[in-house]
Amino acid sequence: MIVVGGGYGGATAAKYIKKADPNVSVILIEQNKHYYSCPLSNPVLVGMRDLEVQKWGYEGLKKHGITVVHETVTGVDTGAKKVTTAGGVFSYDKLVLSPGVSFNYDAIEGYDEAATKTMTHAWKAGPQTAILRDQIDAMKDGGTMVLVAPPNPFRCPPGPYERASLIAHYFKTKKPKSKLIVLDPKDKFSKFGLFQSGWEKLGYKGKYLEWVPAGEGGKVTRVDPKTNTVYTEMDEFKADVVNVIPPQKAGKVAFLAGVANDKGWCPIDFKTFESTMAKDVYVIGDSSAAAGLPKSGYAANSEAKVAAAAIIASLQGKPAPMPTYVNTCYSILAPNYGISVALVSTLKDGKITKLSGGLSPMEATPAFRHQEALYAESWYQAIMNDTFA
Amino acid sequence: MIAGGVAMNADEARADMASGLAMANTCAGCHGTDGMANGPAMPNIAGQPANYLIPVMKEFRSGERYSTIMGRIAKGYSDAEIEALSKAVAGWKWTGGAENPKLAMKTGETIAMVKPALAAEGEKLAKEMKCTKCHEDGGKSTEDDMPRVAGQHLDYLLFKMEDYKDEALKMPQPKKMKKRMDKASAKELEAISHFWAANK
Ligand SMILES: Cc1cc2nc3c(=O)[nH]c(=O)nc-3n(C[C@H](O)[C@H](O)[C@H](O)COP(=O)(O)OP(=O)(O)OC[C@H]3O[C@@H](n4cnc5c(N)ncnc54)[C@H](O)[C@@H]3O)c2cc1C
16 A cells, blocks of 8 residues: 555545554655644744644654655556655555645746745645745735635635635734735635624724625736736736735646546545546545545545545455545634534435535624634644544 | 345445444544544543433434534434444543643643642532532543543533533533532632543
């Protein structure tokens, strides 16, 4: 067994395969020595949280008997069943790919990899998070920040709006003459009503936070990193800090392996997460085209368990068990103000079908929002341990 | 669940084929691997008795029991599935819980920490107020339908004490417990929470 990518999906898959059958040999190939979690990295940007809390290592997984190899995968041959890295070639019986997302640098003129050094994406946590945090910290009061939101589908649908909320909170409490402008190529987004009413109630709307939807010219066509300027079809915005969350596609490894379709995502069998483009290759997490599940850490964790169970069953010559998926995304709008969306689903008529879930109530007491904020922190601690310990 | 020769409906099939364990594993994102959560607030559920888990899940589902999120989740499971996954959860072991070093760092939310002096006071109060009649063995009892409270996360216990006291939420609870809750002050319940949380 080889797992490529030691994030929410890959690390969970490796652990749960070992938990189900300690006799299966599992090699996890991950390019970085440490993993920085995106979930709850938004509070880091505004000094609410230490980046250290986001950092995890691979010792926990090694204790389960998983071999962890820190290399970058440079090739996958699904015919010969081999994975190539600078450190050597590995053969597999079953391969799990969970490489996360990669960015589409052709979509916005002027926004390429070099531009991310000053116009950060901070959509993969770690050094990018630190740069953006420091830029926001250094910004003078009275400054303008622009956040460019991505088109669907992308990693963490509520993520850009949680980020916008917390930056507005920071301006309101620390730099009250400053403003955040969110330029969006969409007219609606995840937890729309809850965010809108939160922005109203928390006093962000208009004053510290302005959201410009597609219908009002929110789509960004070009950026100029030299002058920190962002261009839409009708307008230009010169800002002190610019954060561009670019359009996304499957992780690069998925393209190397030839398991991504022309839309840039990996089609899979919803019962097992085995690729429909290559046998014995399972694609989980953000890279998979799992219609019915969002691109979230919790969904990646849930998909990993489904794939792990299917792989174990297949090795034992048994049919894959009926899958069951759970997802929840918490968002923090201010300290003590949390909201959530939940989803329980299963496979019906070949599709991932919702059984229950939904949003936090629109009208809720402060105690309820406080509980959800603390439960968000708990969720993070629990899922990180479920993934890495 | 598997009636010999009788075709199963879709829900029964899921309860059986996914097995309780596979369903219970999906709860781990919030309640931790094998039901031991890492704090500060979501409850440990490992080893809680099935006689407690099954009715509680059903009460979450019907909305009879107040929750922030469990109601939305529990609605996804049939009676048979609740029974199957509850049995798996009941089979897990409450392991005392390792300290979570990440919680000692700056995490953004204010997290309650056990105060030993308050815990000592709570131990006395739990006796005086006869909570120990049911929550026996320092809160470790899991007899019949009794959830273990000893070693539960402090923020969770504090939330639950508030919820039980809040008349508007109409939390289901034994009559004799409600009587005592009504008499107890917020301060006293806080102390008892510290005692139970400390009693790993
Ligand atoms: C700001 C933000 C907030 C978020 N908040 C939440 C939240 O609250 N809740 C939630 O559920 N989700 C949240 N998410 C989404 C979550 O981060 C992703 O959905 C999740 O990380 C997906 O897991 P994955 O395994 O697909 O990818 P990742 O976790 O990104 O893991 C991919 C791994 O593969 C490795 N890798 C890639 N290519 C190679 C290669 N060639 N060789 C070796 N290794 C490689 C990478 O280094 C990485 O470690 C958030 C995301 C962002 C950006």
